[in-house]
Amino acid sequence: MREVNAADITAATREMCIEACCVLPDDVRAALERARTAEESELGREVLSLLIENADIAAGQQVPLCQDTGLAIFYVEVGQEVHVTGAGLREAIDEGVRQGYRDGYLRKSVVADPFRRTNTGDNTPAVIYFDIVPGDRIKLTIAPKGAGSENMSALTMLTPADGVEGVRNFVVSRVVEAGANPCPPLVIGVGVGGTMEGAALLAKKSLVRKVGEPNPAPHLAQLEREILAAINDSGVGPQGLGGRTTALAVHVNAGPTHIACLPCAVNIQCHAARHVERVI
């Protein structure tokens, strides 16, 4: 049994919060640059240039790309040969979030109760999805999620008869209705199959894939291309002001489901598609 000290997890988590919020990942930056080359709208190209300039300022000055530094969402793969010592794993991560959001001058955006709405003051609790995997490592992935794009997300319980067409129509219409609200250009996470909550998690997890990396299954990769083409035909464009680039990519994740079910979730991600991975 390998032992990992909770303090090491806290230290890693703290750094990951700051890096994720201040440094746009290379794959996202490259996608913005490709979009700028391809964009037909002059205003659209200008918007994309300003977003790239913003990313450079943020990385250079170590300030957040966007003031919405989000809920701290973590995917944690815990090797079954690991034993965490010194504190609980969840507490260790929350402590790292507390330190990272304080020391990185990140915004604290969590309210403790959805009706009373008192800010917790330190951006905890983090939203953590644990998975037990073989091995003796802990893999942490953070993907801070802002509310502008999260609020435009949606889920529907389709029927098997709705099929691919039903999924495509639901996703495209949701993104086009959202228009300027979620800060296009977007990355669209689509989860199909599983259960109600499972589809939502499939959609969310697809957002940490490298931007534009296709699903390995050919029929799902084809669906990604079709949805992307339809979304970019909408004309919504960068910031919703018109143009070709409404989305940078569509990521579809699919999973086993019930004979009667076709759950479909769309989790919308703004252009600040932030994520950082660390293996301990």
Added chain:
Amino acid sequence: MATLTTPLTEDSVRSLVAGEKVTITGVIYTGRDAAHKKLVEALDRGERLPVDLRDQIIYYVGPCPPKPGWAIGSAGPTTSYRMDPYAPRLIEIGLRGMIGKGLRSPAVVEAMKRCGAVYLVALGGAGALLAQRIKKAEVIAYPELGAEAVYRLEVVDFPVIVGIDTAGRDAYAQGTAKYARAGG
């Protein structure tokens, strides 16, 4: 490019056209979900507001805390529709401009046309870049709301686009229609 200086006048606001690029110099005020709720509740109780909004601009933003040496942390716009239930009330008492991003309700646009108020859009997700145009920031009301408090900001050449003008023309609708393809 047009330059707006606050406080605004009805004439200057009514001359703006959707899609036009504008820069703002002067004092603007922040306010988002929680502050809007408090402002409208204060009006409902017949109280004076902690800030006189006549001919002023509200910027829908909840900034990050400032790093040492900065006036403010990252400070890009938040999505405006969440303020739609409150905005007509503030427009009716003289609010002249709003800065945000995203779509507005017909009731907000109606109030803008009637009273002569403009909806300006800033670049969503460009919080680091926009913070550089904010030279001073000070909390003037509801400090208990943290990032949602009302701040008085001094801005210089703050870049925006006229999103919806006082005739109800909408830069989003116009831009999208221009680039939409059949079947899209």
